[in-house]
Amino acid sequence: MNMIKKLEHTGIMVSDMDRSLDFYQNVLGLKLRLREALNDEVELAFLAFPGEDAVEVELIGGRGVGEQEGRVNHLAFSVDNIEAELERLASFGVKLVDESPRSILNGTVKIAFFEGPDGEKLELVER
Template sequence: MQQIDHIGIAVKSLATAVPLYEKLLNSLCYKTEVIPTENVTTAFFKTGETKIELLESNSDDGVIARYLAKKGEGIHHIAFEVADIEAEMARLKSLGFTLLNEKPKPGADDKLVCFLHPKDTTGVLVELCQGIR
């Protein structure tokens, strides 16, 4: 793992959260993106070398909607940049980590992503991400 790429924060409303984070971080949102496969809309902020990703559900039964219903707004995941996502997935799987997807899938911010089950990572949802070349 090379570095923390971003921290994902589940929010009820980007319309409310984006202006709040623009004030908090003293930085404008540089990108919003709809991710149809995850039924989510994201908004990104840059803070030093790390990004903040706000996640809003696009449906009442989406993964973020379910998360919000269960846990409320807050940190959803931490994402680590990797050089070779398939090799890193194989390495972690061989060490006993549970992958939530068996193959990398397209994610936000032009990345391939894979998530690790939080039961194996002290309750933290971990995302591996690699830039699409």
């Protein structure tokens, strides 16, 4: 019996590939692994955290990409110090949905949401 092994990647529709690549690389710290045109209208970029190549973020940009083909609710990123990371993101002018972390799961986990360049919902998680 075949089993699903792992999460391969998450695809995010973006309106400006260069702007989104700048954000995901220079603000969030992912590294560009591959960028290429799929055809005359669509461009793809695959990014991953250094040393964490097992899961990628795929940015999908180009003409006609703005329509709602599908939706990702949010991407979550692990951090060691959520308060410090919120301060760092704010220093880049990132829109913070939560300026202070929320405590969930009986106080065992802290979370905070922020937005990417296209208003995509992103989350920090400290366990």
